[in-house]
Structure formats: structure tokens, C-alpha cells
Amino acid sequence: MSDAGDDLELIKAINGGRRDAFALLVSKYQVKIRGYCLHMLLDRGAAEDAAQEVFLKAYRHLDGFRSESRFSTWLFQIAVNHCRDLRRRKFAVSETSWDALREYQQERLAALDGGSSLLQRCEARDLVMKSLAHLSPEHREVLTLREAHGYRYDEIAELLHCSLDAVKARLRRARVELAEHSRHFFDEGQVKVRRGGP
Amino acid sequence: MKHYDRNTLFEFVAGESSAACATEIQFHLANCPQCAAGAEECRALRQALQLSPEYSAHFTDRVMSQLRATPRSIRDSLTAVFRAWFVPALQFACAVTLLTLHYIGDAGPDLESFLLSGTHGETATEDLRPQVSDLGIALGISLEQRDAQGS
Numbered sequence: 001m002s003d004a005g006d007d008l009e010l011i012k013a014i015n016g017g018r019r020d021a022f023a024l025l026v027s028k029y030q031v032k033i034r035g036y037c038l039h040m041l042l043d044r045g046a047a048e049d050a051a052q053e054v055f056l057k058a059y060r061h062l063d064g065f066r067s068e069s070r071f072s073t074w075l076f077q078i079a080v081n082h083c084r085d086l087r088r089r090k091f092a093v094s095e096t097s098w099d100a101l102r103e104y105q106q107e108r109l110a111a112l113d114g115g116s117s118l119l120q121r122c123e124a125r126d127l128v129m130k131s132l133a134h135l136s137p138e139h140r141e142v143l144t145l146r147e148a149h150g151y152r153y154d155e156i157a158e159l160l161h162c163s164l165d166a167v168k169a170r171l172r173r174a175r176v177e178l179a180e181h182s183r184h185f186f187d188e189g190q191v192k193v194r195r196g197g198p
Numbered sequence: 199m200k201h202y203d204r205n206t207l208f209e210f211v212a213g214e215s216s217a218a219c220a221t222e223i224q225f226h227l228a229n230c231p232q233c234a235a236g237a238e239e240c241r242a243l244r245q246a247l248q249l250s251p252e253y254s255a256h257f258t259d260r261v262m263s264q265l266r267a268t269p270r271s272i273r274d275s276l277t278a279v280f281r282a283w284f285v286p287a288l289q290f291a292c293a294v295t296l297l298t299l300h301y302i303g304d305a306g307p308d309l310e311s312f313l314l315s316g317t318h319g320e321t322a323t324e325d326l327r328p329q330v331s332d333l334g335i336a337l338g339i340s341l342e343q344r345d346a347q348g349s
Contacts, residue, residue: 022265026258034257035250048257055261056268128246147212147247175208175240182243 007071039144040083054079134181139174211241
């Protein structure tokens with residue numbers, strides 16, 4: 001069965017009363033949703049809380065899901081709207097939850113144990129976060145959806161409720177800005193560049 | 199020598215350039231160290247953007263425990279209220295009705311008149327007292343209160 005078909009089967013089961021089947025959907029999409037929230041909010045604790053709220057919202061409105069779009073797109077739509085709401089409400093970034101902090105520290109320790117490639121991975125992620133902080137939320141949205149999650153231009157336009165031309169223009173601008181703000185990291189040699197084809 | 203801007207290089211490393219354009223850029227990068235370095239930077243940035251948080255079983259557990267604590271929708275809330283209050287109330291009402299019908303059916307007009315008029319029937323008043331007492335308890339009325347009101 002296809003990936004989307006699997007999701008539909010799970011949704012039917014959940015709507016039929018098997019609430020625990022929702023854990024499979026959370027497990028399947030948590031990395032993407034947490035990653036998106038982290039790029040948008042740039043704060044680990046807030047991103048974890050936001051991702052959790054996205055899944056809870058999805059669960060509450062699951063009987064309203066129509067199979068015209070993929071479940072992953074529908075879920076991202078909730079994540080996009082939720083992160084926008086949080087930004088509008090100027091979420092508090094100072095409080096990082098203990099859970100998020102502990103997981104982050106465990107990740108860093110694993111990276112230290114796991115050798116240079118894992119450590120580079122953590123450093124690269126931290127540095128790209130710093131660069132993303134210089135971009136406007138609109139630019140971060142489009143860049144994350146395209147580069148991190150591989151959405152097509154038309155899908156991004158649908159998710160963000162804007163025109164295809166607006167997506168292209170924002171993405172162009174976002175890429176240039178990201179490159180500009182990341183330049184000094186490359187100059188300092190902090191981001192390890194791997195040689196290879198496109 | 200002309201140089202490519204960052205956006206063009208980004209499109210190239212993302213595989214978004216047309217075939218003709220990609221060939222041209224590829225050729226240019228082989229001869230231009232500046233643009234080649236720019237393309238490598240774009241590639242590194244794309245890779246860094248694609249780094250996701252690690253999978254966390256703890257996150258799934260947190261969502262599921264939160265989810266168990268909260269109702270799913272208004273319909274769920276109403277269902278929960280219905281199950282918690284309405285169903286037991288309905289069961290109690292049915293039990294009382296059945297009990298009442300049972301006693302009225304058994305006792306006939308004597309009990310009915312005893313309950314409704316407050317006057318003791320001429321026949322079998324004492325025989326009815328245990329039944330009346332049970333029914334009174336079911337309805338929350340003590341027989342002594344009933345007698346006090348009758349007198």
C-alpha cells in the first residue's frame with residue numbers, strides 16, 4: 001500500500017475509535033514537524049511545545065480531514081498556521097523546557113561520542129539556525145519548506161496561501177540572504193564543506 | 199569573466215536549473231574557483247538545512263499522554279458529558295419508573311389511593327405497609343413523614 005494509503009487507513013482507524021493508532025502518525029511525522037517548528041521559532045523548547053500542539057490540533061480535527069490532499073500536507077498546513085499564530089502572539093523564548101534541554105544535551109554528548117561527523121552535524125545545524133535568525137519569518141517559511149522538506153513551488157504556494165510568483169520571489173531572496181549571513185561562518189571555516197556533485 | 203549570483207548557484211545545486219543552463223554552469227565551475235566555492239557553500243547550506251532533529255520516542259509518549267487527557271472535539275466533550283451524567287441519570291429514572299409501576303401493579307387501587315389521597319384504604323392497610331415503606335425509600339419519602347402529612 002502507498003504511503004498516503006497507509007495514512008488513510010490509520011486515520012480511518014482513529015476516527016473509528018482506535019485512539020492509540022494516532023501514535024503511529026506522530027512517530028512518522030514528528031521529525032519533520034519538530035524540524036519545521038524549530039526553523040520557524042528558532043527555540044528548542046518553544047519548537048517542541050509547538051510541535052506537540054500541532055499534533056494535538058491535528059487529532060482534534062482529524063474527522064475534518066478530506067483525502068483530497070495528502071495527510072502530510074494537511075499536517076504541515078496546521079504547523080504553518082500554528083507557528084504564524086505563535087509569532088503573532090510573540091511567544092516567550094526564554095523558557096526552554098527541561099525535556100527539550102535534556103534531549104539536546106544528550107544529542108550533543110552522543111555527537112561527542114560518535115566522532116567528528118556527528119559533531120559537525122550538530123555544529124552545522126546550530127550555525128544554520130543562527131543564519132536563519134537573520135531572515136524574515138516569510139523567508140524562513142519558504143526556505144524551510146523548499147530546502148528542508150522538498151515541497152514543490154506550487155505546493156508551497158498552496159500551503160502559504162500565496163501566488164507561485166510570490167513563492168519564487170521569496171525563495172530567491174531567502175537563498176541570497178541566507179548565503180550572505182552564512183558567509184562569515186564559511187570564512188571562519190566553521191562549516192565543513194563536502195566536495196561532490198549537485 | 200562573468201560570475202554566477204548566489205541564487206543561480208543555489209538553483210543549480212538544488213537541481214532546479216534547466217539542462218542547458220546546468221551544463222553551462224558546470225563548465226563554468228570547472229574554470230572559476232570563486233563560483234566553485236560559492237556553489238560548495240550553497241550545497242553545504244542546503245545540507246545543513248536538511249538536518250532534522252533526532253527521532254524522539256519520548257515526544258510521541260508526551261503527545262499521547264496529553265491527548266488522553268483532553269477530549270478530541272466538541273462532539274467528544276458532549277459524548278463525555280452524556281456518558282458521565284445523562285446515561286446514569288436516565289438509568290436511575292428508568293429504575294424508579296419500573297419500581298413504581300411494579301408496586302402500583304401489585305397493590306392495585308388501594309396503594310394508588312393511599313399514595314395519592316393520603317387516606318388509608320379500608321382493606322389491607324397493614325399488609326401494604328412493607329411495600330409502601332420500600333417504595334417510599336426508593337422515592338426518598340419515609341412512611342412516618344407520609345403519615346404526618348396525612349394527619
